[in-house]
Amino acid sequence: MPKSEKISNSVIRRLPRYYRFLGELLKEGTNKISSRELAERMKLTASQIRQDLNCFGGFGQQGYGYNVSELRTEIGMILGVDKQNKAVLIGAGNLGHAIAVHLSFEKYGCKLCGIFDSDPKMIGQEMSNIKICDISRLSEFCRQNQPKIAILCIPKSAAPHICEQLIGLGVKAFWNFSHYDINLEHNDIIVENVHLGDSLLALNYCVSNAVDEKDK
Amino acid sequence: MPKSEKISNSVIRRLPRYYRFLGELLKEGTNKISSRELAERMKLTASQIRQDLNCFGGFGQQGYGYNVSELRTEIGMILGVDKQNKAVLIGAGNLGHAIAVHLSFEKYGCKLCGIFDSDPKMIGQEMSNIKICDISRLSEFCRQNQPKIAILCIPKSAAPHICEQLIGLGVKAFWNFSHYDINLEHNDIIVENVHLGDSLLALNYCVSNAVDEKDK
């Protein structure tokens, strides 16, 4: 329920981090926090935190600060952690497997409800209590279960075709780990590209171009 | 070799993508490209591409455009793909394993030279032709090999301690997949946080708050 209309991408990307830090505070037994204190902890400015939160509503109380538990719940609602959006995983190789077992989808508002692969050796195996199905059964599955999200852990070459197929089957969003850059014409489709190679390269740039202490 | 001094983070994050797209063009046999054509393909503006590239030098030719192969090589040099910076992987669980085998480190300017874990069942096993060592041998290994980069695929609880230990052993950069937010006091240490949970939550926000076609 955004206050006005459009929430900027910068704000959206900070929300999960707020949610995470508030969760930690809660675990530590902190009930109350001011924007100044939270800013210090998250290495942000108090101003930015207040601006960000006020995109969605006034969650604080003047002279007091924010109730940690309340604020966390509010941000959780905004993020849709209660939605349990259905997701299918395409590609049960190393990376697909790691993602399926490593993340608690429910905590993030998703429900992993199907896993598909084309490798006959994988089919029938179980992963996170879900039986891996042959990719040929994807359309049948989607028509029955209507997943909104597809997680792509497939080779680059396979990505464009699978993408189009999934869109045809009603998938609304992609969490893309393939080396293919999803850059769709369909502009109602949501894409979150996770390019691990790009991330490593950016790190490598910083390492390679860091000014050494001794050079200073 | 940055022209002036500081390259903005926004530019750094686009460099790997340029590198990737230029690689694709090269594979397709395209020798020449204008900023306008590249912009169309990457969904950027031509202006931005020219601005970005001119942070590092004039790689183009007026009236002609850019030589794809040359430009790719230049950006590769800037990113340090030739550097082969030594990296150690800490944590050989699902995610660590996937990262070790899924990515070609050499392509990204890194060399994976050691893998460590604390689970006795893992120790001695091989992964990407590297024998997994007991974490107790980490300091000995670092003193001998001087890795610059550490890849953290460990539980949140273990992260703060391992981080400090690695810094003490001369590690300069972290590629952090743990759920711990590395937010160091040491300000000469480079950190690339990859929070898969945050990424999924951001996607989930978009899915949950998408304006449905029918609601429009």
Place this chain on the structure above:
DNA sequence: TAGATTGTTAATCGATTAACAATC
């Protein structure tokens, strides 16, 4: 009430886009 801290408006900063002279 006095002190604290929010919500919000205004000022600043940085990044993106537009324009155009330089030049191949």
Place this chain on the structure above:
DNA sequence: TAGATTGTTAATCGATTAACAATC
């Protein structure tokens, strides 16, 4: 030379920070 496209400066836009009145 004429046409094209760069490199670079100027204009615009958006995001962050600062300031402060509102209020608990």
